[in-house]
Amino acid sequence: ETGVTQTPRHLVMGMTNKKSLKCEQHLGHNAMYWYKQSAKKPLELMFVYSLEERVENNSVPSRFSPECPNSSHLFLHLHTLQPEDSALYLCASSPLGGSGYEQYFGPGTRLTVT
């Protein structure tokens, strides 16, 4: 595996379900990110982890819960979601958090909440 991988690629869940999204980066990077991409809207930064510590939490509802057990893995735990949470969830990594470093993205998980 190379680059940034995400599983599952597609997920349909009911509003009462609990599920988790997984991201893995094979680039030796030390910072990882979760973004939400909705139609006609810019990418929205949700969470940032640098050296496995959460450094950014962009006023995201508590029904989204991130976890970063090590610098290669990132999870997004989902529970009691709303239909408006349906979107493409993208994971990214960069060499370090901070300025000037380009971020590399995974293919995303297309989430549909019914």
Place this chain on the structure above:
Amino acid sequence: EDQVTQSPEALRLQEGESSSLNCSYTVSGLRGLFWYRQDPGKGPEFLFTLYSAGEEKEKERLKATLTKKESFLHITAPKPEDSATYLCAVQASTDKLIFGTGTRLQVFP
């Protein structure tokens, strides 16, 4: 407030017809401007980073330029495989990446 505006929202070109995409920004303390390409159903693919006004970078048919207020992505003699959404993002003094809504480019044979 930091902002990024991309134009046009959509662009249709004939194969070989050169054009430019625009990314205007207002940020406090630009640390970097990034261009990405995104194909349908996929994550954004990194293209270029520009750090200071006057800087230019090229890759195949793409050339990115930067001024103090905007960046252009010039596409020379595009091919159908260049069809994608092109995203611009800026990194300001807060270190966060702020994305525009993108330009959807379609190149017809």
